[in-house]
Amino acid sequence: xxxxxxxxxxxxxxxxxxxxIGKKTALRLVLHLLKExxxxxxxxxxxxxxMRQDIQFCQKCHNVSDHPVCxxxxxxxxxxxxxxxxxxxxxxxxxxxxxxxxxxxxxLGGVISPIDGIGPDNLHVDSLVDRVKKDEVKEIxxxxxxxxxxxxxxxxxxxxxxxxxVRITSIARGIAFGGELEYVDELTLARSIATRLPxxxxxxxx
Amino acid sequence: xxxxxxxxxxxxxxxxxxxxIGKKTALRLVLHLLKExxxxxxxxxxxxxxMRQDIQFCQKCHNVSDHPVCxxxxxxxxxxxxxxxxxxxxxxxxxxxxxxxxxxxxxLGGVISPIDGIGPDNLHVDSLVDRVKKDEVKEIxxxxxxxxxxxxxxxxxxxxxxxxxVRITSIARGIAFGGELEYVDELTLARSIATRLPxxxxxxxx
Numbered sequence: 079x080x081x082x083x084x085x086x087x088x089x090x091x092x093x094x095x096x097x098x099i100g101k102k103t104a105l106r107l108v109l110h111l112l113k114e115x116x117x118x119x120x121x122x123x124x125x126x127x128x129m130r131q132d133i134q135f136c137q138k139c140h141n142v143s144d145h146p147v148c149x150x151x152x153x154x155x156x157x158x159x160x161x162x163x164x165x166x167x168x169x170x171x172x173x174x175x176x177x178x179x180x181x182x183x184x185x186l187g188g189v190i191s192p193i194d195g196i197g198p199d200n201l202h203v204d205s206l207v208d209r210v211k212k213d214e215v216k217e218i219x220x221x222x223x224x225x226x227x228x229x230x231x232x233x234x235x236x237x238x239x240x241x242x243x244v245r246i247t248s249i250a251r252g253i254a255f256g257g258e259l260e261y262v263d264e265l266t267l268a269r270s271i272a273t274r275l276p277x278x279x280x281x282x283x284x
Numbered sequence: 285x286x287x288x289x290x291x292x293x294x295x296x297x298x299x300x301x302x303x304x305i306g307k308k309t310a311l312r313l314v315l316h317l318l319k320e321x322x323x324x325x326x327x328x329x330x331x332x333x334x335m336r337q338d339i340q341f342c343q344k345c346h347n348v349s350d351h352p353v354c355x356x357x358x359x360x361x362x363x364x365x366x367x368x369x370x371x372x373x374x375x376x377x378x379x380x381x382x383x384x385x386x387x388x389x390x391x392l393g394g395v396i397s398p399i400d401g402i403g404p405d406n407l408h409v410d411s412l413v414d415r416v417k418k419d420e421v422k423e424i425x426x427x428x429x430x431x432x433x434x435x436x437x438x439x440x441x442x443x444x445x446x447x448x449x450v451r452i453t454s455i456a457r458g459i460a461f462g463g464e465l466e467y468v469d470e471l472t473l474a475r476s477i478a479t480r481l482p483x484x485x486x487x488x489x490x
Contacts, residue, residue: 097312
């Protein structure tokens, strides 16, 4: 694609570096910004730069935060005896949006994945063990994605916490509400039969 | 959606102002930028701001340009006696990418659309008439989208140029290569029959 302007070509190239944005979409975004007021575009660019420059990570849970300790960890109305272990900030947002969970979080920053060169040392596992030892944590809920890497990470963490008197649970895996049995993969279906619940418990969840 | 950080929320909101980008996509883009180096993100923001601040419009054809007159208008190897009238810069890029057109352009900046409050005075029609009068323009190719607004604009411009000895043509409309007759809309099919070509001309275009 030939551009009539180097300025536009540079801006398009910057946008194509973002995930899921190709040349055509990038050009559409750039042309949109061209039509906007200069002030609006300055606001856009500066907000994005400020976000990257000023962002911090919570010293306790490693979630992104505007302050040294994040608003969730500072919230005294939350139950500090339960930690929900997640991979990244996006999972925290997803769980927070359910409005069902009132404990704290611990963001690992990833999962163990030898193929990507990510070992336990690259994750915030040591600080999780420290929190369990120092704070009075009674339960750890593993809310990792149901993948090989997620399961490996859960296994590793549970071994590291073997000597601690903390209860380790995992979020339930099974057929999603609205899902149809015949389209569910075999592994999920097999697991959901193996981990079947007494009907009374099932009713309780409704 | 609740965000753990105001900085992230602001950045997500800025991205959602772009066309076709919703909250989830915006969050994905922001999280991608969070993982990048601060310098990379500064480069992104500054390039976009610079693009908007420094962009100019060619004094002759009104296409976007880095200089007072754009590189196409300055190119002496191009045929200045033919003007291709287009709606915006994107159409210029599309036609340039065919590598078939060697004339100059005239960017209207839109089409006449009473419903959007766009009249002839909001478009670069006067300067087009000036160019036809002053420069030795022999042919004007109307390359506007085949819509009601496009056709209205062509009609208006052709009336304005009635007294000039300039040939006015329109790009051919018909069945696209690879298109199947049965899926083509009636208007296009009817027009392509009405504007049928002698077979010799058809062969010439292959």
